[in-house]
Amino acid sequence: MTTIFGVPSAVLYGQLLLGLINGAFYAMLSLGLAVIFGMMNIVNFAHGAQYMMGAMGAWLLMNYLGIGYWWALILAPLIVGAISIVIEVLLLRRLYKLDHLYGMLLTFGLALMVQGAFSNWFGSSGQPYSIPQALMGGRNLGFMFLPNYRAWVIAASVVICLGTWYVIERTKLGAYLRAATENPMLVQAFGIRVPRMITLTYGAGVGLAALAGVLAAPVYQVSPLMGADLLIVVFAVVVIGGMGSIMGAIVTGFLVGVIEGLTKAFYPEASTTVVFAVMAVVLLIRPAGLFGSKLEAAQGQPQSSLSATAPSTLTQTLIFLALACCLAAAPLVVYPGFMMKAMIFALFACAFNLVAGYGRLVSFGHSMFLGSAGYVCGHAAKIWGLPPEFAILAGTATAAMLGFVTGWLAIRRSGIYFAMVTLAFAQMVYFVALQARFTGGEDGLQAVPRGMLFGLIDLSLPANLYGFVLVIFLGGFFLIMRLVGSPFGRVLKAISDHDARAQSLGFETARYKLVAFVLSAALAGLAGSTKAIVSQLASLTDVHWSMSGEVLLMTFLGGVGTLYGPLVGAFIVVAMQNYLAAFGQWVTVIHGLIFVLCVLAFRRGIVGELIEFWHRLHRTPPAKPAVLHNVAVAPQE
């Protein structure tokens, strides 16, 4: 048997082939994302769900209607594309003038809804989909065995990618598309119906994802969540390649697939994380991406900052004291376990809000801080036998350090790219947690001891535990309140309003963002550590991307950029989880629906709308939406 650098050549070629196949899907999906983004400035978070719909569509056609692979290859993309066109017309169209993040949130909500619904209907386990008759078998190439279906997937995807590239870069239709991206008014003036063109582009981009899904059905298992993790890798591909170029998306997709394949052959442990490591390196040396010509200029239109004139220090202190009293008295009427859970999540959401609301850096990866802190705290308490205060300190410090490293890399990009980068790093942390020995993998770290706080207070007593959580929450909340009201908080808000102007006044804005990010990470870590002590468990749920989604949900539902919004949102979401637990996966659908409603109907969130209402009653001018001025942002290089 021949070996290459110690790896049997058959294994190497096999992994390379698998890498190419994965790369083919990365390429097709990132291509669709790039086309959609170029045309409508929306990062289509539903892309993974739509890919899944293609695969599920093929499976459904086969199992319920007896329609086979070849027809599915045509029908599934058409059906999924048609559904997406309806969505574009009914929903997405309302968002084009808003910050790109709203498009991302809305499509994220849609993805949750679709994935949740499919999980309910068909269970979340994978279904096999057999290879069509004509493509069974394979051939021996001498150095390796090549299954026919895999050869077909690679050939088909190359043709599809190059075809799309050709249409966009070399045909008249593509020229219109590109022109409309640059200057919609002008193209409109030539008598082309731009809105219709946008709709069709979205349909086509989504159809492409669905087509990839059908191609993937026989290769992978068909399951409702098959697109979710894939999409995160595709986001990393997009960050690596830069969204500017079609060819860039294709090349990067295949390249990343091959790199993954090689890693799997030579150092399998790193194969799931290598993409994110590559992304980190690219951010370091070429923040705009390999094929990106320049960094994004403005991050869309600034949105209404919700900071109405802050209440006086006295009022604020009074509200805080009232809150403290309510929370302290709550166990008399509410189940303490619920209160503790809600307070921990509220602290998490408030920490998230510090960057998302006040710094307008919307992270999609905050689960990494919650989760990693939980693991380290749990490990410190259980294995090292540290008392709870030191275990929590260790967890919090870990989160802060992780925040420093990821933040340092991520703040090189802003807006949607920031969201994608943080999501990708969080996924990397997730994979590390999945594989590392000390996290206990799928089981997590169980039976974390609560211990004696300061050697005096026994946390296994319910009343002590409740007091402990209460103090941590109130302490964290108070700290955030002070931060937001401090000169630093003022600068942070100014930066989120107009970064360039803040720089021209002499503020090194990147440093402020980084400090805010680290503080937010540390506080999220404090929440995660406390969670580990209270629930005596550190598990994968806390590092999973869906946890980042939940904290987004809490914050946006309650009111992003308001002091009490995340608190309200957290209580509502935790209550929903408790009372709707019987509905299983439908909770995910409800979460998704709330996202959609928040984005469409009440962007200020509950507390934000209440503040607005209050101002209207008192005829004080509220925080007017920052008018849609073009932010003059330096097109840095």
Next chain:
Amino acid sequence: MTDGAVYVLETRGLSRAFGGFFAVNGVNFRLARNSMHAVIGPNGAGKTTLFNLLTKFLPPSAGTILHDGEDVTRLSMPAMAKRSVVRSFQISAVFAGLTVRENIELALLREHGLAWNLLGRIARHRGVLERADALLERFGLSEYAGTMAGSLSYGRKRVLELATTLALEPSVLLLDEPMAGLGHEDIGRVTQLIREAGKGRTVLLVEHNMNVVAELADTITVMVRGEVLAQGSYAEVSSRADVMAAYTGQTHE
């Protein structure tokens, strides 16, 4: 700083390309200390790009920039502000989510050592409050102190931007079309404010309104297609045929 340098800002062969297009092309420009200097030129001449280069908003493609005789070509935007070179923007730039007072206070934070104060309260620092009051008064904004800057009228936003910029007491002030979008009365007021601000500091302004330029500027530089076409007093420049030609054909304002 070498205070001996006659020119506060100086560029040598300064260029900036976008793609293959040179928005600023080999500009040698000098800004004399304590002068009131105007840059004029048709739309797209490269005036704003020159500003962006001088304030490090954009990195140059070629050439060097000197401030007080020192090479500052590689510095960052905040670093320029710390050297007391501060600009305003062509499209009014206020912090829309902060009140008028908060906008002004923001500019005062660094000087009072509060920029990195994470837990304190601005309200506790009398020095900042008093200076903010004085600035509000001087710029006629006292009445609007508690208003969100985003909901001010356009003219007021410009005044606020000027107030915020001057709160830094810059030694070099760069103003990009301070009169753009202002009504008659506002123009008179802002002209007056700029004239006052010009006492004891160097001002460079881009302006399309020739009356304002004639009234304020002691030196005028004419830019056309990324290059300096002429430089001199208002009388010298306005009498040149090529300047008139460059202007009449192309201005849209």
